[in-house]
Each structure stands twice: as structure tokens, then as C-alpha cells.
Amino acid sequence: MIKLSNISKRYRTSAGVRLVLDDVSMTFPSGKSIGILGLNGAGKSTLIRIIGDAEPADAGRVSCDGRISWPLGYAGGFQSSLTARENARFVARIYGEDPHYIEDFTYEFSELGSYFDVPLRSYSAGMRSRFAFSVSLACNFDYYLVDEALETGDARYKEKFRRAFEERRANASVILVSHNEQTVRRNCDMAAILHEGSLQLYDSIKEAMQNYQILQTRTH
Amino acid sequence: MKSDVKSTLATIPSFYASVLQALSTQGRVINALVLRETKTRYGEHKLGFVWAFIEPTIMVTVFVAFFSMMQQDSQGAMPLVTFMITGILPFTIFREVMVQMQGAIAQNRTLLGFPQVTTFDVIVARGLLEFSVLSVVFVVMLFMVHILGYRVEVEDPLMLLWICVLMALFGTGIGFFFASITPLIPSVRQITTVALGRPLFLSSGLFYTAESLPGFIRDWLLYNPLLHMIEFGRSAFYYEFESTYASWSYVYSWVVCSLALGMTTHQAMRRRAIVGI
Structure with missing residues (x-):
């Protein structure tokens, strides 16, 4: 609680x-x-x-x-100059999780496809939040x-x-x-x-x- | 009374455990931040890491060319090329650590939404990256001029390294100070680039020694601790040169004061720096 x-x-x-x-x-x-x-x-x-x-x-x-x-929302705590993959690795590192697992899970779950390796700044709001939620689900909070x-x-x-x-x-x-x-x-x-x-x-x-x-x- | 002692003893291991836990989290976070900074700073351009070498190399080349045209091939017994390198590189370490730290909070605000990422971490990560990159650049440049046929024999490598560390620490103190106030007063940025950049560049002994200056100018410039540090750096580098003007106690006082100022300001301002007044 x-x-x-x-x-x-x-x-x-x-x-x-x-x-x-x-x-x-x-x-x-x-x-x-x-x-x-x-x-x-x-x-x-x-x-x-x-x-x-x-x-x-x-x-x-x-x-x-x-x-x-972390508080999930539209903005998220992500760096828009980095790709989804790099952001996922960053989150994995600061939470002490296995970066490969987090990366793979996020890739599968977010269904971003080739956008996974594009900087977040070219994402739509919907794609951003899809990414944010997928990473947080990967982390098992x-x-x-x-x-x-x-x-x-x-x-x-x-x-x-x-x-x-x-x-x-x-x-x-x-x-x-x-x-x-x-x-x-x-x-x-x-x-x-x-x-x-x-x-x-x-x-x-x-x-x-x-x-x-x-x-x-x-x-x- | 006895149970008090017992319970105190029982809390000691858990106290150490929690300190260790906090330290390992902080280590993890700083590691992740350094990797991320590396990516954003050097990963976006095609030339990437080469950029780190370009600026200091150009600066050294320009000054060497300028002074050779003035028919000056050496400063006393010190060859011009290594003279410029030993002046410009330690100074660049100070300046870049300071400048990069300054923007750390303002430019990483989104990351501060993660609970374990603190303002301290983002500032330190930037300084660490800058210091390690420029140290590598320093060594590689000395290696390059050695290949080009100049004599590179360092009299006291450890002292030269210590001077670079002191340069970085001095930059860290001032960097922490500006990092903490820049989010609240953005125009401070102009002060550091214009007011601090040029005067310090000209007054820190990058292309002259304290001895070569006229007396009254020297007396004034010796108030600048960077001049002392660069003099010590060259004393460590050359067998032929030993500075008679630089003072260790003066250097240490400035470094300690700048760190105290930086840490105090950071401690006082960090809450407001995150939220923005």
C-alpha cells in the first residue's frame, strides 16, 4: 500500500x-x-x-x-532526441533491469515497428504514450x-x-x-x-x- | 538502557545496507546518464566523436600559426606547439566542464521526472563525460605531435594529471553554481559565455608565461587562479620550465571555495530549479 x-x-x-x-x-x-x-x-x-x-x-x-x-503521461520522462530503443535502455539501466529484456518487451508490446529506431521527436502523441506505457509494463512495477x-x-x-x-x-x-x-x-x-x-x-x-x-x- | 544499545546496534547493518543501496542506485543512474549524454552529444553527427578533437585542434593550429608568423618559434626553451597544447587543453577542460554543467538541469528536465534521477546526477554525469573525453583528446594530441616529430617528454605525468583534475574540479564548482541558477535566471548564460569566456581566455596564460609579462600586468593577472594552474601544468610538462610565480595554496583555496559555493547554491536552489520558481 x-x-x-x-x-x-x-x-x-x-x-x-x-x-x-x-x-x-x-x-x-x-x-x-x-x-x-x-x-x-x-x-x-x-x-x-x-x-x-x-x-x-x-x-x-x-x-x-x-x-x-514514474508518472505516466503524454510527456513522459523521455528524451525526444533519442530513439525508443535508446530510451528503453536508459529506463532499464536506471531501474537496474536487464536492458535486453526491456528492449525486446517494449518493441513487441508497443507495435511501433520500424519507428522503434526513430527519435521520439517525430512521434505522434499516440505513439509516444504507446511507447511510455509499454516500457512501464516491461518494468513490472x-x-x-x-x-x-x-x-x-x-x-x-x-x-x-x-x-x-x-x-x-x-x-x-x-x-x-x-x-x-x-x-x-x-x-x-x-x-x-x-x-x-x-x-x-x-x-x-x-x-x-x-x-x-x-x-x-x-x-x- | 541496554535495549537501547541493542536496538542501535541492530540498526547499524541496515543503515549501511541502505547507504550501499543508495550508492548503487546513484552509480547506476550516473552510468546510464553518461551513456545517454554520449549518445546525444556524439551520436547525432556523422563524424561523431571526431568533433571532440576538431575544436581544440583548430585552436592550437591557429595560435601556433599566428605566433610562428610573428617569428616566435618557442617560449623560452619551450617549443611552440607543445606550449600551446599545454595551455589550451587544461583550460578547455575547465571551460567545457563548466559550460556543459551549466545547461544540465535546464536541458534534462524531462529526465528529472524519474524519481531516482536527481539534479546532482545530471550535473555530475555531464562533467564526467566532458572530463574523460577531453583527457583522451589531450593524450591523443600529444601523441600526434610526437608522431609529427616534436619532442614530447613529460617530466611529471602525475602532476600534469592532477592539474587537469583541479581544472575540472574548479569548473565543477562554478558549473554547479550556474547549473542551479540558470533555470531561474536564463540570461545568466550570456554572462558565462561573454563575460567569463573571453577575459579568462586572455588572462589565463594560454599563450604566455607569467614571467614574460611586464610586472604591473603580471601582478594583476596573478589574481586569476587559472594562470597559476596552467603555470603548474607547464612546470609538470617541461624539464626546462619551473614557474616561480604559481602558488599551490592559492590554487587550492580557489578550488575549495568554488566547490563550496557550487554545492551550497545547488543545495539551496535545486527544488526551485526543478519546478522553475
């Missing part, structure tokens, strides 16, 4: 200091897919970057009993952090990913952030809402959806 204890994060903007996360504490159980809903600018990406240790929080700590992926991105690629490929993630569900969990309720409804077992710096976890997706809809109409 992943445990957040008293996480706070503020940003200094030209409009003054903005409190993005206000003393957030929560435990994410293992083996469940959790969706975190939030309106645009609620701090979803910040939250997931803090969970993935890509960005330090101002206060509080994240503890975890397994390996967490215990927790996958997903930032808005499952919905790219064509229908057949989306299905392939969903199946792959479902297979892992037995020993891996997904934490997904999105502003889109459909994405969460389709991919998650539980949902939480991030609003005005605080995070509220709901046992049933249905209850979370109702509250999220109220939130959306209120702000519109």
Missing part, C-alpha cells in the same frame, strides 16, 4: 501563494485501481508527481511497500501512476492495454488521475476527489461520481 502522511504543497505564483495540497493524508490499498478526480488546476498532476517522488512536497511524507512507476493518458491510441490498442493492466491487477495497482469521469469509471475500482487542497476517498465509484457531478455544476 501507499501511505500519504500530512502532505502539503504550495506554489508561488504571480497572483500570490496558492495552496495546492493542504495536509493530505490517505492510504491507498494494494491490488485496487484508484481514480483521483479533480477539476482542471485542482493539483492532480502535482499530487501524482509527489506520490512518484518526481517532485518534493513542502511537508509530509510518502511511504510505500513496493516499486512505484507494483504501482502504476497514470496521468490522464489511458485514452490515447486506437480502440484495438486501448483494449490491449486494458487487458495488460487487468492481468497485472492481481499483483499491481493503478493510481490514475483525471478530470474525466468516464476514464475513471472504466478503469478504476475506487475513486477519490481532489478539491481545494483536500482529498476525499469514496468506497463506491457511484458515490464519488455523484459528488463530482455536483462539484462540476457548482463551478460552471
Whole structure:
């Protein structure tokens, strides 16, 4: 499980200091897919970057009993001047995995074909995220952090990913952030809402959806 | 009390284990970063690695040609070609380590999204690559001029290597400093290229010795620690030359101060350097 204890994060903007996360504490159980809903600018990406240790929080700590992926999203942590093969090797090296295995798995799973040896800068957004997800699947993480991105690629490929993630569900969990309720409804077992710096976890997706809809109409 | 001691003792092995674990992760990450930097810097052009040799070679050739036209074949007892190489190459090590480190955070921001990749790692990886490449270039150039028939006999190779290391460390301190503030104040880049580049190039004794200067200019230029280091480098290279002006304590003070400044600034600024204010 992943445990957040008293996480706070503020940003200094030209409009003054903005409190993005206000003393957030929560435990994410293992083996469940959790969706975190939030309106645009609620701090979803910040939250997931803090969970993935890509960005330090101002206060509080994240503890975890397994390996967490980097936050997967459109941008990914990849070097656009390098090819997919080289990026895959880089990821394998920093996670201490076998570069050949990671390379082969990614090549097979991403179905990029000859594009695998082309620099990422000439990829479309869909191809990029296909690559990012394939590498992360190759690495066998215990927790996958997903930032808005499952919905790219064509229908057949989306299905392939969903199946792959479902297979892992037995020993891996997904934490997904999105502003889109459909994405969460389709991919998650539980949902939480991030609003005005605080995070509220709901046992049933249905209850979370109702509250999220109220939130959306209120702000519109 | 007794159980306290026991529990402290029990935590010692796990403490060392976690330190070892952290060190091995850091080693893995720096290794991966160096390989990646090598690819991006030298893998994209057809000539690739040859580029690393071209710039210093051109610079040495131009200066040798210029000074031979001025009817000056040597500096004292030192032949012109090796004189220029022993000036330009150590200086290039300092400058390139500094310049490459400067862009490390700004140009590797995407990689910092991986939790185990830290700003320290990306900066150090660049410096390591630069230092090793330029050391190879230095040795190969000396080898080439030896083949061309010039006398290459190094009096004290270890001291020459130590001077190159000190050049790199001095560049590292300043490089860390600029790497940490450049993401926040991008215009700093102009300062390092214009304000630091030319004056240092002219005042560090690349094409003259401290002794050959008029007294009042020498007094001023001896404030520049790079001049001291290049003087020591040549003392290590030539049997015929021994600098009377260079001071080790002056060199070490600057190197230590630059590292302290660089590390402190990095420690203070790294969070903001990642996020961008």
C-alpha cells in the first residue's frame, strides 16, 4: 500500500501563494485501481508527481511497500532526441533491469515497428504514450501512476492495454488521475476527489461520481 | 538502557545496507546518464566523436600559426606547439566542464521526472563525460605531435594529471553554481559565455608565461587562479620550465571555495530549479 502522511504543497505564483495540497493524508490499498478526480488546476498532476517522488512536497511524507512507476503521461520522462530503443535502455539501466529484456518487451508490446529506431521527436502523441506505457509494463512495477493518458491510441490498442493492466491487477495497482469521469469509471475500482487542497476517498465509484457531478455544476 | 544499545546496534547493518543501496542506485543512474549524454552529444553527427578533437585542434593550429608568423618559434626553451597544447587543453577542460554543467538541469528536465534521477546526477554525469573525453583528446594530441616529430617528454605525468583534475574540479564548482541558477535566471548564460569566456581566455596564460609579462600586468593577472594552474601544468610538462610565480595554496583555496559555493547554491536552489520558481 501507499501511505500519504500530512502532505502539503504550495506554489508561488504571480497572483500570490496558492495552496495546492493542504495536509493530505490517505492510504491507498494494494491490488485496487484508484481514480483521483479533480477539476482542471485542482493539483492532480502535482499530487501524482509527489506520490512518484518526481517532485518534493513542502511537508509530509510518502511511504510505500513496493516499486512505484514514474508518472505516466503524454510527456513522459523521455528524451525526444533519442530513439525508443535508446530510451528503453536508459529506463532499464536506471531501474537496474536487464536492458535486453526491456528492449525486446517494449518493441513487441508497443507495435511501433520500424519507428522503434526513430527519435521520439517525430512521434505522434499516440505513439509516444504507446511507447511510455509499454516500457512501464516491461518494468513490472507494483504501482502504476497514470496521468490522464489511458485514452490515447486506437480502440484495438486501448483494449490491449486494458487487458495488460487487468492481468497485472492481481499483483499491481493503478493510481490514475483525471478530470474525466468516464476514464475513471472504466478503469478504476475506487475513486477519490481532489478539491481545494483536500482529498476525499469514496468506497463506491457511484458515490464519488455523484459528488463530482455536483462539484462540476457548482463551478460552471 | 541496554535495549537501547541493542536496538542501535541492530540498526547499524541496515543503515549501511541502505547507504550501499543508495550508492548503487546513484552509480547506476550516473552510468546510464553518461551513456545517454554520449549518445546525444556524439551520436547525432556523422563524424561523431571526431568533433571532440576538431575544436581544440583548430585552436592550437591557429595560435601556433599566428605566433610562428610573428617569428616566435618557442617560449623560452619551450617549443611552440607543445606550449600551446599545454595551455589550451587544461583550460578547455575547465571551460567545457563548466559550460556543459551549466545547461544540465535546464536541458534534462524531462529526465528529472524519474524519481531516482536527481539534479546532482545530471550535473555530475555531464562533467564526467566532458572530463574523460577531453583527457583522451589531450593524450591523443600529444601523441600526434610526437608522431609529427616534436619532442614530447613529460617530466611529471602525475602532476600534469592532477592539474587537469583541479581544472575540472574548479569548473565543477562554478558549473554547479550556474547549473542551479540558470533555470531561474536564463540570461545568466550570456554572462558565462561573454563575460567569463573571453577575459579568462586572455588572462589565463594560454599563450604566455607569467614571467614574460611586464610586472604591473603580471601582478594583476596573478589574481586569476587559472594562470597559476596552467603555470603548474607547464612546470609538470617541461624539464626546462619551473614557474616561480604559481602558488599551490592559492590554487587550492580557489578550488575549495568554488566547490563550496557550487554545492551550497545547488543545495539551496535545486527544488526551485526543478519546478522553475
